[in-house]
Amino acid sequence: MPWVTLGDLGVVRSVECGEDKSVRVELTPTYLGCPAIDAMRADAARVLDEAGYRVESVSLRLDPPWTPASISAEGRRKLAEAGIAPPAHVTSTSKHPDFVVPLSLGVRCPRCGSIETALLSRFGASPCQELRRCTACAEPFPAVRS
Amino acid sequence: MSSARVLTALTRTLKPLDAYALGLGDDALIASHRLSEWLTRAPDLEEEVALANVALDQLGQARFLLGYAGRSSGLSEDELAYQRADREYRNCLLVELPNGDFAHTVLRLLFHSAYQRQLYSALGESTDGELAAFAKKACVEVDYHYEYAASWTLRLGDGTEESHDRAMAALTDLWPYTAELFAGDELVTALAGEGLVPEPEEIQGPWMEQVTAILAEATLGTAPSGTWRPGGGRNGMHTEALSYLLAEMQSGHREHREDRASAGA
Numbered sequence: 001m002p003w004v005t006l007g008d009l010g011v012v013r014s015v016e017c018g019e020d021k022s023v024r025v026e027l028t029p030t031y032l033g034c035p036a037i038d039a040m041r042a043d044a045a046r047v048l049d050e051a052g053y054r055v056e057s058v059s060l061r062l063d064p065p066w067t068p069a070s071i072s073a074e075g076r077r078k079l080a081e082a083g084i085a086p087p088a089h090v091t092s093t094s095k096h097p098d099f100v101v102p103l104s105l106g107v108r109c110p111r112c113g114s115i116e117t118a119l120l121s122r123f124g125a126s127p128c129q130e131l132r133r134c135t136a137c138a139e140p141f142p143a144v145r146s
Numbered sequence: 147m148s149s150a151r152v153l154t155a156l157t158r159t160l161k162p163l164d165a166y167a168l169g170l171g172d173d174a175l176i177a178s179h180r181l182s183e184w185l186t187r188a189p190d191l192e193e194e195v196a197l198a199n200v201a202l203d204q205l206g207q208a209r210f211l212l213g214y215a216g217r218s219s220g221l222s223e224d225e226l227a228y229q230r231a232d233r234e235y236r237n238c239l240l241v242e243l244p245n246g247d248f249a250h251t252v253l254r255l256l257f258h259s260a261y262q263r264q265l266y267s268a269l270g271e272s273t274d275g276e277l278a279a280f281a282k283k284a285c286v287e288v289d290y291h292y293e294y295a296a297s298w299t300l301r302l303g304d305g306t307e308e309s310h311d312r313a314m315a316a317l318t319d320l321w322p323y324t325a326e327l328f329a330g331d332e333l334v335t336a337l338a339g340e341g342l343v344p345e346p347e348e349i350q351g352p353w354m355e356q357v358t359a360i361l362a363e364a365t366l367g368t369a370p371s372g373t374w375r376p377g378g379g380r381n382g383m384h385t386e387a388l389s390y391l392l393a394e395m396q397s398g399h400r401e402h403r404e405d406r407a408s409a410g411a
Contacts, residue, residue, distance in 0.1 A: 032283055033206025062210075063279030065286065122290055123196040127203060131192075145290075 004078045006040060010070025013061050023053045026061040028070075031127035068144050080110045085117075085132065085143035107143050109134035117141075162333050163274065163342055164215045165236070168226070169380050170265075171211030172237035175227060176388070177258060178204035179395050180245055189248055196294055200255070203287040210280050228399035232389045233382040240323040242379070242388040249302050249312035253320050256295035257357065261327045262288040264353050268344035277342070296360050303364025310365065317366055325375035328353075 006012045006027065013026040025044055029037045041058045048055050068087035071079070076086035088105035106115040114136035124131045124142050133140045160168065181201035188194035212223040241258060245251050266288060269281035302313040328346040330338075337343045358369055378384070 029206075031203060031206060031287060032210055032280075033202040033204070033287075035202070062283050063275070065279070065283040067286075121192045121196060122294060123192075123199040125195075127199055127206075127287075 003082065004075055006044065008072050008075030008078060010066060010072065010075070011040065012044075017053070021053050022056050023048055024056045025058045027058060028061050028066045030066050032062075033127060036126075071144070079144065080108075083110050083141060084129070085110045085141055087144050107132055109137060109139070110141055111139050112137040117143075159219050160215065161218060162337055163277075164218060165333060166337055166343055167211045167277070168215035169236040169238075171208050171215055171226070172235050173241050173258070173262075174204045174211060175208035176235070176237045176391065177241040178202075178208060179391060180241065181251075181255075183245055184251065193248075197251075200291050200294065203291065207280075207284050207287070210284075214276065214280070224399070228396045232384055232392055235382065235384060235388060235392070236380050237384075237388075238323070238326045239376055239379045239385055240320065240326065242385060242391060243320070243323065244387050246316065246319070247312055249309065250316040250320065252295055252298040252302060253313065253316040255291060256299050256360065257320065257324050257327075259288050259291035259295050260353050260356050261324075261349070263292050264349035264356075265344065268349055271341075272343060273341040299360055299366075300364045303361070303366040313364065313366055317361065318370055321370045322372060322374050322376060326377035326379060329377050329380070331380070 009030070011027050011030065013028050014024075015026075016024045025048070027037070027040060027044065037060070041060075044058050045055045071086060079086045085107045088107065107117050108115050109117050112134060114134055116135040117132045118135055120131040120133050120140060122130050122145070124145075128145055129142045130145045131140060132143050178201045181197050181204065184197045185194060188197055208227070209223055212226045216222060216226050240254060243250075243254070263285065266281040266285040270278050270285060272278040272281065299313065302309040304310070328350040330346040334343060334346060338345045354369075361367065361369065
């Protein structure tokens, strides 16, 4: 998915840049066993290096953990365009975690836009995806796990 | 053999919290390997993908935990995974038992994921910030594993006569091994006293409640009684099944050890 950036996905947690163009980056994995995380770290370092920065570190940060809510509006749009259903976007107005009730919202078919979709399997082609099927157009499609 | 000597050395050098993390890391690593043995052998493609995903999550957890366990002693995750002998492994016996049939794999995953759920949920409150951050992340992952195992336990137990009998056999075979998950020792008590890890009794109650509810719903009755409750894995006393597993898991590393040594030189 070269059209979706690490920033869009919420994988980039922080970028600190010094006056001497030294830079420190923090990434967070979507899942602990994410097989792509080493490639992401290497890519981030390479791109910064090519842009003339001096990369001090590209480190991993687990806290706070990545959730689909970390995906930006732009990221969700790009995922849907690529045929991967983005998670429904829910923002809580409560500051207290005990008052947040997790809801499972409908997932929209990225092909025909119908909300009538069913879960085929919780496990898909990558740790952060599940497999669904649209009951309107009958096509199966991957969705970001929420 | 030098393994007994190495084990002693490791026991002495690892800090208590590192030794605790090593046990959990070994649980995840061995569980991951057993699950990956299903690849090309699962009942259908969806189950194959599901088991592979669970295995990958467990491997990710193992990598963090082994890395954490070895860091202050200068041991890498690879050294811990590939260069220890069976007696140096600290995983519980439940995860090392051979896969058996699909019902055995499902019941084992039910017991183990329900345990990891309770454990990681409590560990998320640890006074060790790094371990707490890991546990919060891992908690989300094992929720999916539990959901998968619970849904299959229901389908097998409350399915055909054949699937019910197989699930029942798996329950009878595996249940005695679940006691070890909650066997505390001085190490755990000391760490729990500092708020670093949960007390085993604290997670045993919710675990039992959760598991017995699923078993009842799956028409598998109540948990088997019986006094034979094997343990010892956390002290390096394993079944012979672990030795064969390690022989296979570590073979690639042994084969190419010299290549790596020369590449590094």
